[in-house]
Amino acid sequence: MNKYFAELIGTFWLVFGGCGSAVLAAAYPELGIGFAGVALAFGLTVLTGAYALGHISGGHFNPAISIGLWAGGRFEAKNVAPYIVAQVIGGTFAAFILYMIVQGQAGFMGVGSFATNGFGDLSPGKYSMTSALIIEIVLSAGFLIVIMGATDQRAPAGFAPIAIGLALTLIHLISIPVTNTSVNPARSTAVALFAETAALSQLWLFWVAPIVGAILGALIYKGVAGEQPTK
Numbered sequence: 001m002n003k004y005f006a007e008l009i010g011t012f013w014l015v016f017g018g019c020g021s022a023v024l025a026a027a028y029p030e031l032g033i034g035f036a037g038v039a040l041a042f043g044l045t046v047l048t049g050a051y052a053l054g055h056i057s058g059g060h061f062n063p064a065i066s067i068g069l070w071a072g073g074r075f076e077a078k079n080v081a082p083y084i085v086a087q088v089i090g091g092t093f094a095a096f097i098l099y100m101i102v103q104g105q106a107g108f109m110g111v112g113s114f115a116t117n118g119f120g121d122l123s124p125g126k127y128s129m130t131s132a133l134i135i136e137i138v139l140s141a142g143f144l145i146v147i148m149g150a151t152d153q154r155a156p157a158g159f160a161p162i163a164i165g166l167a168l169t170l171i172h173l174i175s176i177p178v179t180n181t182s183v184n185p186a187r188s189t190a191v192a193l194f195a196e197t198a199a200l201s202q203l204w205l206f207w208v209a210p211i212v213g214a215i216l217g218a219l220i221y222k223g224v225a226g227e228q229p230t231k
Contacts, residue, residue, distance in 0.1 A: 006057035011090035017045035022115040039172030047165025068214030091190035116199035125177040140213025
C-alpha cells in the first residue's frame with residue numbers, strides 16, 4: 001500500500017501547491033505571482049514531489065501519466081486503477097483543504113472558478129472546445145515524451161525530476177490562457193468539485209484529452225527510442 005499512499009500524498013502536494021498558488025497568490029492585490037508564478041509553482045510541486053516520493057511509487061501524481069506509462073510498457077496494468085483512485089482522492093483532499101482556507105478571508109464572497117479548467121466561457125482567454133482539445137492532447141503527449149526520456153535507463157541518472165518539473169512549468173506557460181492548464185485529470189476533477197461554475201460539465205475533456213495525449217506520447221517515444229519495456 002505504500003506506493004498508493006505515496007501517489008495520494010504526491011497528488012495532494014501538486015494540487016495544493018499548484019492550484020493553491022492560483023487561488024491564493026496569482027492575483028494577490030498588486031503583488032500577485034501571475035501566470036508565470038503559477039506555472040513555476042506547478043513545476044516545483046512535481047519536482048519536489050518526485051524527489052521525495054518517486055522512489056516509492058514512481059511519482060506519477062496524474063492518471064494520464066499512469067495510463068501513458070502503461071501504454072509505453074513502463075507500468076503494470078494491475079496498478080493503473082489503484083493509482084488513479086489514490087491520485088483522485090489526494091487531489092480532492094487538497095482541493096477541500098483549499099476550500100476551507102479561502103473561506104477564512106475577510107469579506108469572503110465565494111470561491112468562483114477555483115482554478116478549474118475549461119473552454120469557451122470557462123477558458124481564461126475564451127478559447128473554443130477545439131482549441132482546448134488540441135492543446136491538451138499535444139502538451140500531454142509532449143509531457144510523456146519528456147517523462148519517458150528523462151527516466152530512460154540510458155538517460156543521466158538523478159536528473160529526471162528536474163526535467164519533468166521544468167516541462168510542467170513550460171506546459172503551464174503555454175496553456176494557462178487556453179484552458180488554465182490541465183494535462184492531469186486528477187487536478188481537474190479535484191477543484192471542479194468545489195467550483196461555483198459549470199466546470200463539472202466540461203470535465204470530460206480534461207480526462208479524455210490528457211489520456212489520449214499521454215498514450216500518443218508514450219507510443220511516439222517508444223517508436224523513436226526503440227526501447228524495450230522495463231522489467
